[in-house]
Amino acid sequence: MTISRLSLIAATSLFALPIAASAEAVMQINSSLPEGSFAHVFLQEYEKRLEAAAPGEIDVQIFMSNTLGKEEDVLQGLGFGTHQASLSASAVSQINTRTSIFDLPYLFEDRAAVQTFIDSPAGEMLAEGFEGSGMVLAAMWDNGFRQITNNVRPIVTPADLDGLKIRTPTNRQRVEMFNTLGANATPLSFGEVYSALDQGTIDGQENPANVVDTAKLYEVQGYMSLSNHVYLPTFLVIGEPFLASLDEDLRDTVISVAKEVAPWSFEWGENTDTETIAALSDKLEVNEIDFAAFQSAAAPLYESPTFVDVIGADMIAATKDALGIE
Numbered sequence: 202m203t204i205s206r207l208s209l210i211a212a213t214s215l216f217a218l219p220i221a222a223s224a225e226a227v228m229q230i231n232s233s234l235p236e237g238s239f240a241h242v243f244l245q246e247y248e249k250r251l252e253a254a255a256p257g258e259i260d261v262q263i264f265m266s267n268t269l270g271k272e273e274d275v276l277q278g279l280g281f282g283t284h285q286a287s288l289s290a291s292a293v294s295q296i297n298t299r300t301s302i303f304d305l306p307y308l309f310e311d312r313a314a315v316q317t318f319i320d321s322p323a324g325e326m327l328a329e330g331f332e333g334s335g336m337v338l339a340a341m342w343d344n345g346f347r348q349i350t351n352n353v354r355p356i357v358t359p360a361d362l363d364g365l366k367i368r369t370p371t372n373r374q375r376v377e378m379f380n381t382l383g384a385n386a387t388p389l390s391f392g393e394v395y396s397a398l399d400q401g402t403i404d405g406q407e408n409p410a411n412v413v414d415t416a417k418l419y420e421v422q423g424y425m426s427l428s429n430h431v432y433l434p435t436f437l438v439i440g441e442p443f444l445a446s447l448d449e450d451l452r453d454t455v456i457s458v459a460k461e462v463a464p465w466s467f468e469w470g471e472n473t474d475t476e477t478i479a480a481l482s483d484k485l486e487v488n489e490i491d492f493a494a495f496q497s498a499a500a501p502l503y504e505s506p507t508f509v510d511v512i513g514a515d516m517i518a519a520t521k522d523a524l525g526i527e
Contacts, residue, residue: 226259226447228455230286230437231269239411239473240288240435241265243342243466247437251458258451279440280335286439290344293436299330299516300436304374305508306382307496309432312343312467314524319463321523326516337444339437339459343470346429350413351405352398355488356426359383359498368394368406377507378430379407382498395421407431410477419484427478428490430499496526 228251234240241263248261269275269284272292278284294301302308302323309315318324319341328338349356351365362384369375371388379386387403397403398421406418407430413419437459444452478487502508503517521527 225257226451227262228259228285228443229262229264229269230288231264231267231272231275231284232288233267233272233292234265236265238265239343239345239470242469243435243462244288246465247459247462250462251455254458255451255454259447259455276336276438279438280442282440282442284440285443286339286437288342288435288437290433290435293438294511296334296336297327297330298511299327299513301374301508301512302327302516302520303433304372304431305503305512305517305520306378306430306499307492308520308524308526309346310429310492312432312471315341315432315434316464316467318520318523321519323516323519323523326519330516331438335441336438337441337456339439339456340463341434341436342463342466344433344435345409345411345470345474347407347431347433348410348413348425349405349407349428349430350418350422350425350485352401352421352423353404355424355486356428356490357488358491358494365405366403368397368403374507374511375407375431377505378499378502381502382495391416394418398422410474410481414477414481419481422485424486424488425478425481426488426490428495429492430495 230244232240232244244263248263251259251261267275270278272287272289273295275284275287276289276292276296279287309318331338349367351367353365354361356362359382362379362382365384366387367379367384368389369379369386371390376386376388389397389403394406395416395418398406398418405422407428408418410425413422413425439455444455447455481487503521509517
């Protein structure tokens with residue numbers, strides 16, 4: 202009896218250790234972008250802040266370059282509980298079409314306007330679009346504005362785009378946008394852009410300033426116009442099964458810290474853009490655009506079925522109202 206009782210106590214002690222160790226929740230976050238990218242910087246800041254806000258309660262683990270699987274598979278896994286969280290951009294539009302509002306051109310003149318949107322009823326409407334998907338939107342962080350580069354002339358007004366062959370992603374909204382503004386939109390995979398610019402197959406392209414820098418597009422372009430024509434944030438989405446596994450206080454902390462990182466990410470993005478554009482100004486000619494003229498020229502797109510059928514007329518109306526766009 203004594204031996205049996207001691208054995209039972211010993212066995213119970215052995216089992217007690219891993220149970221105590223496992224009390225710390227593990228939160229794995231996937232991103233399609235590589236280490237050293239802006240997304241990596243943001244996730245590291247979130248990890249630091251969250252683990253400080255809930256010491257010993259949660260272990261944030263960051264996985265870059267889709268280490269946890271294809272981005273689409275990870276997003277689906279959030280609802281099944283096979284994955285915990287993802288920092289994604291355009292891929293979420295397959296789950297919540299309201300996020301395609303960011304494909305509409307000239308909605309946001311600057312990052313302050315983006316934050317106004319996030320805190321508005323339109324931002325709430327976008328977040329509600331994730332209902333029933335098995336995930337929740339914890340926060341929207343920075344990503345950046347897209348700029349136009351080309352080899353022909355500075356782009357100041359829409360008339361300056363007339364006839365220019367501008368590479369776009371294989372995205373029908375972006376193609377319609379540039380065609381409406383007078384350019385000859387040319388869909389092309391990004392891997393072909395540098396050589397196409399170098400050979401003169403296309404005149405220009407559109408991407409964030411950091412892409413112009415890191416992809417060395419300045420070597421084959423003469424002008425960069427700060428068009429800010431499209432802004433796309435990153436979306437930190439978290440699986441409902443994972444959130445349900447946390448106690449209420451920790452669950453609230455996971456979400457609240459994500460929201461606290463948002464303004465910091467916008468400030469970081471603004472500062473980094475300023476530094477990048479300043480450095481690029483030594484390598485190509487940089488100019489401002491007539492934002493109001495472009496916003497006016499893009500107005501018909503706000504009623505185009507290409508955009509409305511995907512985004513929803515109610516989402517577009519709420520966004521215009523939040524931003525004071527008539």
